[in-house]
Amino acid sequence: MQFLIDYLEQVKVNNLYRQTVVYDPVDAAHVIQNGQTYLMLASNNYLGLTHEPHVQQAAMEAIRRYGTGSGGARLTTGTYPLFDQLEQALAMFKGTEAALVFNTGYMANLGVISSLAGPDDIIFSDELNHASIIDGCRLSRAQVLVYRHNDMGHLEKLLKTTGCRGKRLIVTDGVFSMDGDIAPLDVIVKLAERYDSLVVVDDAHATGVIGPGGKGTAAYFGIQDKVQVQIGTLSKALGAEGGFVAGSRLLIEAIRNKARSFIFSTALAPAVIAAAQAALQFVAANPDRIEKLRDNAQYVRNLLTARQIPVVSGETPIIPIMVGAANDALRLTAELKEQGLVIAAIRPPTVPAGTSRLRLTVTARHEQEELREAAGKIAAAVGKLKTTER
Ligand SMILES: *Cc1c(COP(=O)(O)O)cnc(C)c1O
Numbered sequence: 001m002q003f004l005i006d007y008l009e010q011v012k013v014n015n016l017y018r019q020t021v022v023y024d025p026v027d028a029a030h031v032i033q034n035g036q037t038y039l040m041l042a043s044n045n046y047l048g049l050t051h052e053p054h055v056q057q058a059a060m061e062a063i064r065r066y067g068t069g070s071g072g073a074r075l076t077t078g079t080y081p082l083f084d085q086l087e088q089a090l091a092m093f094k095g096t097e098a099a100l101v102f103n104t105g106y107m108a109n110l111g112v113i114s115s116l117a118g119p120d121d122i123i124f125s126d127e128l129n130h131a132s133i134i135d136g137c138r139l140s141r142a143q144v145l146v147y148r149h150n151d152m153g154h155l156e157k158l159l160k161t162t163g164c165r166g167k168r169l170i171v172t173d174g175v176f177s178m179d180g181d182i183a184p185l186d187v188i189v190k191l192a193e194r195y196d197s198l199v200v201v202d203d204a205h206a207t208g209v210i211g212p213g214g215k216g217t218a219a220y221f222g223i224q225d226k227v228q229v230q231i232g233t234l235s236k237a238l239g240a241e242g243g244f245v246a247g248s249r250l251l252i253e254a255i256r257n258k259a260r261s262f263i264f265s266t267a268l269a270p271a272v273i274a275a276a277q278a279a280l281q282f283v284a285a286n287p288d289r290i291e292k293l294r295d296n297a298q299y300v301r302n303l304l305t306a307r308q309i310p311v312v313s314g315e316t317p318i319i320p321i322m323v324g325a326a327n328d329a330l331r332l333t334a335e336l337k338e339q340g341l342v343i344a345a346i347r348p349p350t351v352p353a354g355t356s357r358l359r360l361t362v363t364a365r366h367e368q369e370e371l372r373e374a375a376g377k378i379a380a381a382v383g384k385l386k387t388t389e390r
Helices: 002-013 053-066 074-078 081-094 105-116 131-140 152-161 185-194 249-258 270-285 287-306 326-338 368-389
Strands: 030-033 036-040 098-102 122-126 143-147 168-173 198-202 229-233 243-247 318-324 344-346 356-361
Touching: 053 270, 081 098, 081 229, 081 243, 081 270, 098 105, 098 249, 105 131, 105 168, 105 198, 105 229, 105 243, 105 249, 122 131, 122 152, 131 168, 143 152, 152 168, 152 185, 168 185, 185 198, 243 249, 270 287, 287 318, 287 368, 318 326, 318 368, 326 344, 326 356, 326 368, 356 368
Parallel strands: 122 143, 122 168, 168 198, 198 229
Antiparallel strands: 030 036, 098 243, 229 243, 318 356, 344 356
16 A cells, blocks of 8 residues: 555645635635634635525425435336426426436546547547536547637637547537636637537536526527537536436437446436426526626626736636635635635646645625625735745
């Protein structure tokens, strides 16, 4: 076991050691730890639906009616009635013929990408795509060509100069998880048409967040009919758990037969499926919740910009504050924690070396008053770091 001791030693030396931290949630925006209350600015619970009474009620009723677990994989015994309802609701939401639920977004990416591409194919993948996309590409054994982040010139060059015997797939995050920017999906779709490629978009951070009704990146650009494969998660803005893929009936039928991460894993628990369905209903009935999320995100961006903290302008609730060195990001996080704020320090391998950052996420459940106070503390701490460096 010495190799594990050596490994952990190395990780610690590089400031990349990771630990799970226990937080006791109070509501969607606050947590308690050791008797102290903190403002949560590190969660992907963008709409606060984990604590929405209607959603919680649906989950509790599902437990009473169907039990706590599903007891089997979807293709054997695990498909109870809620699944069909949820998949229909997801297809409606995404404007597609059909949808298929996976146990996580991670598993959706593994299953979908490895079902669509094989050793004869080429996958064109944005350099900042999520780890689960990267792993899906690896599992497919296709050739993977990585294009510079959102660089459509580079993507086109690769498409133009690389032929293959098989299929071509372009895969991208819709909203990039650590940068909060939006993929130029309209351009990607045009390039895909020109170079005969399939487009796969991963809307983990776009679902319930961008586009009309929070319907995601394709809806944001008004091109739902042109994006063949839309992946998403139920675990972030929808406040439940699970992943999904939406597309044509043909696509869904094939993936249901092919995706090993779908076939060989026990179906999600009834409570989770009911919660996801209630969350979709809530989003459709309460568009003001998404408005509030957008207002809050803009509010924090404006406050930080006014204090000379450079933040990427944008429309998503993910606000990265670039720091650079991993130990600086850790120091800032610790300092802000002392001031009552939970903010994630994002370090390699999640992001490229030298681009460690604070990743601030805003939700619809934050009060503007507490956001203003938090932005002040963040600006002061980041400003102090910059001054010391100079
Ligand atoms: C979080 C995330 C996933 C994984 O989804 P889970 O449901 O958490 O497994 C996939 N892709 C992206 C871009 C993500 O941010």
